[in-house]
Amino acid sequence: MNEKFSLNVDGKSQGVVADPDTPLLYVLRDDLGLNNPHFGCGLAQCGACTVHLDGQPIRSCITPVSAVGDAKIVTLAGLGTPEKPHPLQTAYIEEQVPQCGYCINGWLMTAAAFLRDNKKPTDAQIRSALEGLKCRCGTHVSILRAVKRAAAMMG
Amino acid sequence: MNRITKLGGPSRRALLKTGGALVVSIGAAVPFDFARAFALSPLQPDQLSSYIAVNADGTVSAFFGKIDMGHGIAVAIAQMVAEELDVPFKAVKVLMGDTATSVNQGGASGATGVQNGGKQLRAAAAEARRVLIDLAAEKLGVPAERLSVNGGIVHTGTEMAKSVSYGELIGGRYFNVTLAWNGKIGNPLYAPGKARPKDPKDYKIVGQPIKREDVAPRVFAQFNFCPDVKVPGMVHGRMIRPAIAGAVPASVDESSIKDIPGARVVWNQGFLGVVADKEWDAIKAAQQLKVTWSNAAPPFPDQASLYDHIRKAPVRKQESPDPQTGNVDDAFKGAARVIEAEYEWPFQSHASMGPACAVVEIKNDQVTLWTGSQKPHFTRDGVAGILGLPPENVRAIWVPGPGSYGRNDAGDAAMDAALLAKAVGKPVRLQYMRDQATGWDPKAPASIHRARAAIDAAGKVVAYEFTSKAFPRVDVNSNESKPHDTLAGQLTGVALQSGDGFGVPEDSYGFANKRTSWETIAPLLDRGSPLRTSHLRDPVGPQIHFASESFMDEVAAALKIDPVAFRLQYVTDARDIAVIKAAAEKAGWQSRPSPRKDQSGNKVSGRGFAYVQRHPTRVAVVAEVEIDRSSGKIWARKFTVAHDCGQIINPDGLLHTIEGNVVQATSRTLWEEVRFNNKNVTSVDWLSYPILDITQTPETIDVVLIDRPEIAPTGAGEPATRPVAAAIANAVFDATGVRIRRVPFSPDYVKAALS
Numbered sequence: 001m002n003e004k005f006s007l008n009v010d011g012k013s014q015g016v017v018a019d020p021d022t023p024l025l026y027v028l029r030d031d032l033g034l035n036n037p038h039f040g041c042g043l044a045q046c047g048a049c050t051v052h053l054d055g056q057p058i059r060s061c062i063t064p065v066s067a068v069g070d071a072k073i074v075t076l077a078g079l080g081t082p083e084k085p086h087p088l089q090t091a092y093i094e095e096q097v098p099q100c101g102y103c104i105n106g107w108l109m110t111a112a113a114f115l116r117d118n119k120k121p122t123d124a125q126i127r128s129a130l131e132g133l134k135c136r137c138g139t140h141v142s143i144l145r146a147v148k149r150a151a152a153m154m155g
Numbered sequence: 156m157n158r159i160t161k162l163g164g165p166s167r168r169a170l171l172k173t174g175g176a177l178v179v180s181i182g183a184a185v186p187f188d189f190a191r192a193f194a195l196s197p198l199q200p201d202q203l204s205s206y207i208a209v210n211a212d213g214t215v216s217a218f219f220g221k222i223d224m225g226h227g228i229a230v231a232i233a234q235m236v237a238e239e240l241d242v243p244f245k246a247v248k249v250l251m252g253d254t255a256t257s258v259n260q261g262g263a264s265g266a267t268g269v270q271n272g273g274k275q276l277r278a279a280a281a282e283a284r285r286v287l288i289d290l291a292a293e294k295l296g297v298p299a300e301r302l303s304v305n306g307g308i309v310h311t312g313t314e315m316a317k318s319v320s321y322g323e324l325i326g327g328r329y330f331n332v333t334l335a336w337n338g339k340i341g342n343p344l345y346a347p348g349k350a351r352p353k354d355p356k357d358y359k360i361v362g363q364p365i366k367r368e369d370v371a372p373r374v375f376a377q378f379n380f381c382p383d384v385k386v387p388g389m390v391h392g393r394m395i396r397p398a399i400a401g402a403v404p405a406s407v408d409e410s411s412i413k414d415i416p417g418a419r420v421v422w423n424q425g426f427l428g429v430v431a432d433k434e435w436d437a438i439k440a441a442q443q444l445k446v447t448w449s450n451a452a453p454p455f456p457d458q459a460s461l462y463d464h465i466r467k468a469p470v471r472k473q474e475s476p477d478p479q480t481g482n483v484d485d486a487f488k489g490a491a492r493v494i495e496a497e498y499e500w501p502f503q504s505h506a507s508m509g510p511a512c513a514v515v516e517i518k519n520d521q522v523t524l525w526t527g528s529q530k531p532h533f534t535r536d537g538v539a540g541i542l543g544l545p546p547e548n549v550r551a552i553w554v555p556g557p558g559s560y561g562r563n564d565a566g567d568a569a570m571d572a573a574l575l576a577k578a579v580g581k582p583v584r585l586q587y588m589r590d591q592a593t594g595w596d597p598k599a600p601a602s603i604h605r606a607r608a609a610i611d612a613a614g615k616v617v618a619y620e621f622t623s624k625a626f627p628r629v630d631v632n633s634n635e636s637k638p639h640d641t642l643a644g645q646l647t648g649v650a651l652q653s654g655d656g657f658g659v660p661e662d663s664y665g666f667a668n669k670r671t672s673w674e675t676i677a678p679l680l681d682r683g684s685p686l687r688t689s690h691l692r693d694p695v696g697p698q699i700h701f702a703s704e705s706f707m708d709e710v711a712a713a714l715k716i717d718p719v720a721f722r723l724q725y726v727t728d729a730r731d732i733a734v735i736k737a738a739a740e741k742a743g744w745q746s747r748p749s750p751r752k753d754q755s756g757n758k759v760s761g762r763g764f765a766y767v768q769r770h771p772t773r774v775a776v777v778a779e780v781e782i783d784r785s786s787g788k789i790w791a792r793k794f795t796v797a798h799d800c801g802q803i804i805n806p807d808g809l810l811h812t813i814e815g816n817v818v819q820a821t822s823r824t825l826w827e828e829v830r831f832n833n834k835n836v837t838s839v840d841w842l843s844y845p846i847l848d849i850t851q852t853p854e855t856i857d858v859v860l861i862d863r864p865e866i867a868p869t870g871a872g873e874p875a876t877r878p879v880a881a882a883i884a885n886a887v888f889d890a891t892g893v894r895i896r897r898v899p900f901s902p903d904y905v906k907a908a909l910s
Contacts, residue, residue, distance in 0.1 A: 019435065026435045035383035036376035038557065040509045041589040042438075045841040048509060048557075077376035089374045096366055096807065099225030099815055101373035102380055102508040102557035123854075130849045134841060136508040136558045137225050138818030140852035142811065 527556020
C-alpha cells in the first residue's frame with residue numbers, strides 16, 4: 001500500500017507517494033528524477049547508489065524509503081557544484097579519475113564523509129575507509145591520488 | 156572546384172531535443188539539426204561530410220562511428236581532427252555512436268579507436284582542409300599553394316588582409332566530396348581523400364596531454380548513462396532467467412502478479428520478462444511471478460573437472476595461423492633437455508559496474524534504441540532483425556553504459572528491450588539485475604595451454620612449441636547484429652552458431668624451430684547458455700600470454716639465466732627489444748636468475764617480467780609483489796610498464812588507459828573466476844565474483860611511454876592487459892620458488908601451492 005513521504009534531498013523538501021518498502025534509490029531516481037545515484041547491485045556490495053543520510057554514507061539500494069524519516073539526504077549533486085566544488089570533485093577532475101564513472105557516487109560520498117572526520121589521513125587509513133567499494137574499470141590508483149590531493153586541500 | 160550543396164539553412168537548434176534523448180558529445184553546443192540534415196543527405200561512408208562538418212560559426216563537428224569506453228578517446232579524435240584542419244582543439248566537437256549521424260566504423264573493438272577510427276577521421280580532416288584551401292583560392296583569387304591556415308582562417312601568409320574563414324567558405328553546408336572508400340564497414344572502413352595528412356614534425360595539437368571535458372559532468376552529477384535515459388510513457392522491464400541453464404518456462408501463472416500495478420508478462424518460448432509502470436514494481440513482479448520450468452538436464456560439468464573436460468573434449472577445430480619455423484619435431488628428437496608446462500585459465504565475467512540497460516521506443520515501425528553497447532551500428536542491425544524491420548527503420552543512440560570491456564550484457568539487453576517494447580506497445584526501459592549481469596553475460600573462454608622447449612647441450616633453446624585448447628573465443632559474436640548472437644534470439648528459437656577461433660602468442664622470439672597453434676572445443680550448451688563465450692578485453696590475450704610468458708620465465712629459470720637477459724637473447728624485433736630494455740631500466744632491474752634465495756619468514760617479495768606484442772603495440776612489464784605465505788595473499792605492489800603504440804596522440808589519456816588495464820588485469824589474475832555448478836553459473840554478485848579491492852591496489856604504476864611519431868598509432872585500450880598475469884606469476888616464482896600455473900591466484904590456491 002502506497003504512503004506519502006516527505007524527503008529532504010539536497011536541501012529541498014519533496015513529497016513522494018511510494019510503497020514503504022521501496023528502496024530509497026528508486027524514489028530518488030524515478031520519483032524525484034535524480035540520475036546520479038546508480039543501481040549497481042541492489043545488495044549493498046558496490047557503493048554505486050551511495051548517498052549521505054545525516055552526513056553518513058549509506059547504500060540507498062537497500063534502504064527502504066520508510067526508514068529515512070526526516071533525516072537529511074545529500075546526493076552527489078548536493079556535495080558541490082562547478083561554482084562551489086567539494087575538494088574531492090576538484091581533485092577528481094585534476095586527476096582525471098573516472099573511466100566509465102558509474103561507480104563515482106560510492107567513492108566520492110564515502111571519501112567525503114571520511115575526509116570530513118579524518119584530517120591528514122595516511123594511505124592505509126584511506127584504503128581502509130574505502131574498502132569494499134567497487135570500480136570495475138580499474139581506476140583505483142587514480143582514486144587514491146585524488147583522495148590524497150583532496151585531503152591536502154582540506155588541510 | 157568542389158560543388159557545394161546547401162543544407163536548407165543551418166539550424167542552430169540543439170540536437171534531438173525530444174524527451175529523454177541525450178546528446179553525446181565532448182562539448183556543449185551542437186550546431187546542426189542532425190535529424191534533419193541527415194534526412195536530406197544519406198549518411199554514406201564515401202562522403203566527406205559523413206565525417207567532418209564545418210559549422211557556420213567555424214566550429215567543427217567530427218562524426219565518429221566508434222564509441223568511448225571510458226578512455227577519453229573523443230579527446231584524441233578531436234586532437235587528430237583539429238591538427239589536420241588547423242583549427243583550435245576547442246573548436247572540434249566529436250559526436251559518437253549515433254547511427255543517425257555516423258557511419259559504421261565498428262564501434263569499440265579490439266583497441267582500434269585511434270588505430271582505425273582515428274586514422275579515418277585524420278584522413279577526412281586532411282581532405283577537408285585541402286578542399287577548403289581550394290575554395291579559398293578561388294574566393295581570394297590566389298593560388299592554393301600560397302595559402303596557409305591559422306585557427307580556421309585561410310590566409311595569404313604576410314597579407315593577412317586577404318583571408319577567409321572556414322565558416323565563411325562552407326559553414327553549415329555539405330562538402331559534397333567523394334572519398335576513396337575501400338567498400339568496407341566496421342573496423343576496416345577506410346575512405347581517404349586526395350590530401351596527405353601532415354608530417355608529424357609539424358604537429359602542434361597531437362601529442363599534447365589535453366584533459367577530458369567529460370570528467371567534470373560526471374563528478375557534478377550532470378552526466379547521463381544509458382540507465383538514466385527516460386522516454387515519455389515508458390514502462391520498466393525485467394527479465395527472468397531459469398535456475399537450470401537451458402530450462403524454458405513450461406507454464407507461467409500471470410495471476411501471481413495481479414496485485415502489482417501495471418504488471419504484465421511477456422512470454423515467448425524461452426523468453427520471459429515482465430513490465431510494470433514503476434521500476435520497483437517490475438523488480439517485484441519478476442521475483443513474484445510463478446513459473447514452472449521444463450525439466451532440463453544439468454548441462455555443465457562440475458567446476459572441479461573443468462580443465463579435465465577441456466583436456467578430454469574432442470577437438471572441433473585446430474589451426475596454426477603462423478607457418479612453422481624449421482622442423483619442430485626433429486628438433487625435439489635431438490634435444491639434450493625438454494622443458495614442459497601446462498597452464499589453466501578459467502571463465503571470466505565482464506561483471507560490469509552496473510547491469511546492462513537498454514531503452515526501446517517503437518512508433519509506427521520506427522524504432523529508437525538507446526544502448527550502452529560498444530557497437531551501436533551492429534546493435535541497430537540486430538534489433539531490426541529481431542523486430543523484422545529494415546535497418547533504416549531503427550536508430551541506435553549509444554549512451555555510455557555502466558562499464559564496457561567487450562561484448563558484455565549490453566548487447567543482450569538491447570534485444571530483450573526490443574522484444575518487450577514490441578509486445579507491450581510502449582517504450583520499455585530494461586535493466587538487468589546484478590545476478591543476471593554477472594551470471595548471464597557472455598564469458599571470456601576457459602582454456603588450457605601447453606608449452607615445451609627443446610634445449611641443446613650448450614643450453615640453447617633450439618625448439619619451442621605452444622598450443623592452446625579452449626572454448627572458442629566467440630560462441631556469440633562480438634557484436635549483436637544477428638539474433639543468433641543474443642539471448643533473445645536463442646531463447647525465441649534461433650540456434651546458437653558458435654564461432655571457431657582462438658589465438659597464438661604474439662612475440663618475436665627467434666627460436667630456430669617454432670610452432671604455435673590452437674584447438675577449440677564445443678560449447679557446453681547449445682543455446683541460452685550463461686557460459687557462452689565472447690570477447691572480454693584483449694580477447695584470449697591474457698590467457699595465451701599468461702602461459703607463454705610464464706613459460707619463458709620457466710625456461711630462463713631452468714637454464715639459470717636472468718629473465719630479461721633470456722628474452723633479449725632470443726627476441727629479434729627492435730621495438731620489442733626497446734620496450735624490454737625500457738621497462739627493465741625504469742624498474743632498476745638487477746640481473747640475476749629467479750628465484751631469489753635470500754628470504755626466509757612469512758612475508759617474501761619478488762619481481763617478475765613479461766613482454767608481449769599486440770598487433771603492432773608492444774608492452775613490457777615488471778611486477779613487484781609481496782606474498783604472505785601463511786594466508787596466500789599476494790599484493791602486486793608495483794608495476795613498471797614500458798608501452799610502445801607508435802605515435803602518441805595524447806599522453807595523459809594513454810597513461811590513464813594503461814593504469815586501468817594494469818589494475819583490471821591484476822584483478823583478473825588474482826581474483827577472477829566464474830564459478831558454476833552442473834546446473835548454472837553461481838557467480839552472481841560481488842561476493843561470488845570478487846574483484847580487486849582498493850586495499851589490494853598497487854602502490855605505484857610507473858609507465859614509460861615510448862613515442863614513435865613516425866609510426867602510425869596503434870591500440871592502447873587492451874595491450875597492457877596482456878602481460879600482467881605472467882609478470883605477477885613470474886614475480887611469485889621469484890619470491891617463493893613456486894610456480895603458479897592456474898588463474899586466479901586466489902589466497903586459498905596460493906596457500907595450498909606454497910605449502
